[in-house]
Amino acid sequence: MKDAVIDIRDLAALMPMHLMLDRAGVMVSRGRTLAKLLRGAVRLEDVFIPADNLGHRISFKDLFSHLGCGRRIFLQMRHHGDVSLRGHGVHVSPERAMLNLGFGICLSSAVQRFGLNDSDFPPSDLAMEFLFLHEANRAALLELSRVNIGLEEARESAQVLSITDPLTGLLNRRGFDIAFSRAFDQRDKRPFALVHLDLDHFKNINDEFGHAAGDRVLVGVASALASEVRSGDRVCRAGGDEFLALIFADWPAADSLNICKRIIGRIGSVEAGPGSGRISASIGIAVSDSKPAVLPHQLFELADAALYRAKISGRGRVAL
Amino acid sequence: MHGLVNRCIEVFLRSTYGNALWQEVAAETDVHPDGFLTWGNSPDGVTRSIVIASARRLDKSAGELLEDVGAWLSRQEQIRRLLRFGGASFEEFVESLRELPGRVKLVIPDLELPGFAVLSDARGRYRIIAESHQSGLMRVMAGMLRGMADDYGSLVIISVARDRIEIDVVLPDYSGRRRFELSPMQVRP
Structure with a gap:
């Protein structure tokens, strides 16, 4: 043709x-x-x-x-x-x-x-389909990125919640264990003191003034601890009236002794309620350069033994 | 139902009637108060109970609520633009609706839009008939068609019964047509 x-x-x-x-x-x-x-x-x-x-x-x-x-x-x-x-x-x-x-x-x-x-x-030209697709794709990606941001935020907040003690806002035991094992691995470069704090006669406060008063004391103690340590140190409520802290210092024994004495002083001003008398706490310290502690749990045992010595020597004291 | 469908109803309720209404509906239907995040599927019953619960609170029928969802969708600029790619006039737009499920599939392959047929027995008169029993979709489409008739500046009578929509284009160029440039860059206000 x-x-x-x-x-x-x-x-x-x-x-x-x-x-x-x-x-x-x-x-x-x-x-x-x-x-x-x-x-x-x-x-x-x-x-x-x-x-x-x-x-x-x-x-x-x-x-x-x-x-x-x-x-x-x-x-x-x-x-x-x-x-x-x-x-x-x-x-x-x-x-x-x-x-x-x-x-x-x-x-x-x-x-x-x-x-x-x-x-x-x-x-017959696919131009319109191409432009449509280009724009629709962009809208879909925008919606997907909203989903991603939402999921990321949810993950972060779940992660924070999973290592936080709900009453005091300090780390919980799980969070502390993560921080401790990291600190223990780097103890040669960055020495630290493991602080184990236990309130004296806390059970009596709960019995006499009720659990709400007991909770107030725990919150007061938490804020005393948090305000005496330095940024970078880690504080945890391990459960009940037991608290743990990691204090990083070049001379961990001397520095943590000073800090712990101030903590005990500050806890003395926490009150459970009218006529409750003074709250006191005992503290045991173990330092990361202790000779006998070569395994993480041995450091906890040393701190626990020091706490025991503080308790039997009359409470309201610090032992190393 | 695809997560996007639930998300669409959620955003419609929040932006039109406020967060408080959404919170009430979410509590009643056991949906997370933050709404639908992912595109995952949920049982159709969830969507149905959201529609019924919110329609009851707003003193409307479920059908009316779904028509409002459709009209609202056609006013969302991104979606309005995507719909306007369907044709240069309202009639062309209606005639291209049969390609809509295919277009949706191009972008979101797992969003299954039920099929429907578009019939025309006279110029400017159309019937849309759902292939399966999907009265909900027909209601949303009827609302969307009203919104788009407005957008194209056409005077149109639309009636919807269970599985069909009747469209009568009375005056194609009744009022001013809203602008539509192929390139979104040009429509910056």
Whole structure:
């Protein structure tokens, strides 16, 4: 069917991205959409820089002779660096060639730059689907990132809760064990004292003044402990009226003794209620450079033994 | 039901009627007060009980509430834009609705939108018929269609019965059409 004829205006509507060229590079017919890009330009090279597969600049003469044989051609827009068309073409006569072009991956920039709308794309073109997908994808990703942030926050707060004592806000035993094993591994570089504190006669306070008063005392003791240690030290309520602390210092024995004496003094001002008398606490300390303690649990045993000595020597004391 | 469907109803309730109503509905239906976080599936009964509980509190029928959800969806800018990709006029939009399940699948493959047929016996008159018994979806779609008719500036009569929607486009260009540029960058206010 060599002699079928199509009206040039029909062609512009049917193939809105076509371009008919003559050998001299004059654009003799152009598709409707392409016309928006070309404005009034007459010659191809006024608006485009022809390029080969690799994006290397070629002359118009080469472009013209390369057409056909399934080769792709690229036309970089001369004045719009972000828009490059790609396509293919055939010779319709020795003097004329027809190109069919598309926006490829530059579609979004072209739509933006030339204010294209849906009537600029023929129904056979996937441009609208591409733009839809591009936008829908972005919305879905936005929603997914909201999900991710939510999950991350939930994980963090669950993690904090899992190592926090709900009454005092100090570490719980699980949290302390994590901190302790980390400290124990680095004890040569960063010596520390393990402090074991136990309230004296706490059971009597619960019995005489009730558990609410007992809880108030525990909170008071927690804040006494927390305000005497330094930032970087760790304090824990191990359960009941037992507290543990890690005090990091270059001379852990001397420094922790000083701190613990201040803690005992401060605890003395905590009251369970009117007429409850003074609260007192006993403290045992073990230091990380103690010779006999080569295993983590041995350090706890040393602190526990020191606490026992503090208790039998009259309570309200610190023993090392 | 897909987590996004529940999430959509949750956000609709929160943004339209406030957090307090959502908290009441969540407590009654045993849903987490923070709402739906993931896209995981939950039994359809959860969605149904949320719709029924909130409709009762708002003194509406479940159908009316779902139509409100659809209309609200069409007013969410991101969704409005995605819907406007369906066509240049309201009629084209209605005619492209049969492609909607496919478009949804492209973006969220596990969100199964039940199928429906779009029929037309005269110019400007359409019927949408659900393939399976999905009266809820038809209600949401009816609300969404009303919202989009507005967006396209068309005067349209829409009626919905259990599994079908009747659409009568009275005046396609009744009032001003809202702008729609293919590139979202251009619509910055």
